[in-house]
Amino acid sequence: MKLKGYVALTAVLVMIPLLLLTGMELLYRNITLLSTAKTNYDWQTLRTYSETCLEESLYKLVLDENYTGEFNITQEDWTCTSNITDITGEDGFKLIVLETSNPEGINILLQKKVDTNYDPFKLYNIE
Amino acid sequence: MKRITPLKSFLLLLYLTTSLYYVMRVIQGNPLSLETLLLSLIGCILIGSLFYLAYFDLKEMSVHNIISLILMLFLFLLNLSIYFTKGSEYSILIGNNFVFSPYQNFLSTIILGSISQLIVLVTKEKALGLGDVRIAIICGLLIGYQNLFLWTNITVFSALFYGLILVIKKKRFKGIKIPFVPFMVLGVIIILLLKV
Numbered sequence: 001m002k003l004k005g006y007v008a009l010t011a012v013l014v015m016i017p018l019l020l021l022t023g024m025e026l027l028y029r030n031i032t033l034l035s036t037a038k039t040n041y042d043w044q045t046l047r048t049y050s051e052t053c054l055e056e057s058l059y060k061l062v063l064d065e066n067y068t069g070e071f072n073i074t075q076e077d078w079t080c081t082s083n084i085t086d087i088t089g090e091d092g093f094k095l096i097v098l099e100t101s102n103p104e105g106i107n108i109l110l111q112k113k114v115d116t117n118y119d120p121f122k123l124y125n126i127e
Numbered sequence: 128m129k130r131i132t133p134l135k136s137f138l139l140l141l142y143l144t145t146s147l148y149y150v151m152r153v154i155q156g157n158p159l160s161l162e163t164l165l166l167s168l169i170g171c172i173l174i175g176s177l178f179y180l181a182y183f184d185l186k187e188m189s190v191h192n193i194i195s196l197i198l199m200l201f202l203f204l205l206n207l208s209i210y211f212t213k214g215s216e217y218s219i220l221i222g223n224n225f226v227f228s229p230y231q232n233f234l235s236t237i238i239l240g241s242i243s244q245l246i247v248l249v250t251k252e253k254a255l256g257l258g259d260v261r262i263a264i265i266c267g268l269l270i271g272y273q274n275l276f277l278w279t280n281i282t283v284f285s286a287l288f289y290g291l292i293l294v295i296k297k298k299r300f301k302g303i304k305i306p307f308v309p310f311m312v313l314g315v316i317i318i319l320l321l322k323v
């Protein structure tokens with residue numbers, strides 16, 4: 001018994017657009033995936049830098065418990081602005097507002113509440 | 128049309144591919160242990176059979192029934208035995224990044240087999256031969272789901288290229304038929320060369 005082993009040229013021509021469409025769809029999907037992965041990576045990196053900025057702010061408070069003010073940290077691929085203020089009505093409490101950004105346009109806003117009445121300080125998250 | 132002697136051609140191809148594979152292994156500096164010897168033998172039989180099927184299709188426009196059936200059953204049983212003994216997650220890394228995963232192989236086989244069988248049934252073997260379905264299943268059992276898209280592209284575009292050459296040569300478009308097996312085998316060989 002012999003099995004036919006050919007394909008008609010017209011069938012191949014029908015397959016081509018389908019393959020091209022699938023290929024383009026895959027390409028777009030992969031580009032989106034790649035872009036999402038890169039944004040996520042950048043965000044995670046920036047988050048780490050933001051924590052660095054927070055450490056720097058806490059260090060300023062360790063040196064001077066009454067410190068208030070704003071300072072910037074500027075690096076090659078990220079910048080951070082830290083604003084330390086007193087919380088009115090709560091003695092010894094400070095509010096740290098951190099704004100970290102990178103050239104890709106990703107911004108992270110981090111707010112922390114610090115209780116300087118304790119040694120070491122107590123750090124609270126603010127929603 | 129000149130008849131080819133299947134056994135002679137098959138043995139010659141097997142001998143050539145085995146020799147080539149051994150030379151490549153020795154050049155790469157691999158010791159020829161019993162495991163290597165067995166793996167080489169299986170690999171060579173597979174590649175040799177595929178080459179022979181491609182050659183047979185090119186000459187006869189049909190698929191060799193016995194060899195294709197043996198090859199399909201062998202690959203099916205190989206995948207099945209690995210799947211049931213080692214589990215669905217198990218895969219073997221061959222060479223640099225060719226992953227032989229029975230689960231992925233079955234997945235690609237189902238996709239390729241069903242699509243090609245559907246074409247055969249819908250067009251009543253006018254667009255695609257029944258033998259090509261068998262070869263598609265063999266290729267699916269070898270390449271796996273992760274290489275399916277690349278394999279389809281290589282196969283279809285190389286077949287189109289050959290088809291266009293035939294169109295220019297015969298100066299007609301209607302009724303042109305292309306032996307599909309050589310291009311399917313070409314796809315497998317290119318993927319193996321790229322990944323292994």
